[in-house]
Amino acid sequence: MNTVDAKRILETALICAPQPVPLRELRVLFNDALGADTLKVLLQELQLDWAQRGVELVQVASGWRFQSRPQMREYLDRLHPEKPPRYTRATLETLAIMAYRQPVTRGDIEDIRGVAVNSLTIKQLEDRGWVEVIGHRDSVGRPALFATTRQFLDDLGLQSLDQLPVLDDPSGDTDVLAAMAAAARGLIAPEAEPAPAEDLFRNEHVDAPAGIQEST
Structure with missing residues (x-):
């Protein structure tokens, strides 16, 4: 041949x-x-x-x-002019923490965000096929450890986690979260004008990738 x-x-x-x-x-x-x-x-x-x-x-x-x-x-969007699905701020922050700090427990996420994590937020990411339980931490209660999946990388056009945007070395936990969320937003809605990190905590939603429908 x-x-x-x-x-x-x-x-x-x-x-x-x-x-x-x-x-x-x-x-x-x-x-x-x-x-x-x-x-x-x-x-x-x-x-x-x-x-x-x-x-x-x-x-x-x-x-x-x-x-x-x-x-x-x-x-291509002109063929499908409907408004693109969008993610809530809480979902975006949770996904960003899982992507950059994996494997993490629900408690780890709550420590970084400073608020309780709604179980529906994690379920939404699991249903999307972007995160999964990969084991349990050997501690009291054996909490589930979450990590991102190959589907997460495929949908965002990445070959490996090494291709995630490199974060600066911020000084505090709030800055860490803002940097992670800003990076995740850039991956999910790269066509959008980048917003200052502090604005991410005032905006309620961000666009989902083209062709991916968000659950209600």
């Missing part, structure tokens, strides 16, 4: 796939006749082939997928 045929097969499979496809599954397309290194080279070539188009080939935590470029968002 020549390179052109292999790239065409990869391209077709990825365009038709409803979810990101990991490298090990892409090898199945060729009955393992092509190694992982060869496939990576072909995928990189495909990325270059699509470099001048409105759709791009990207690698996220779960594998490879085609997606629209961020600059196309304005035009």
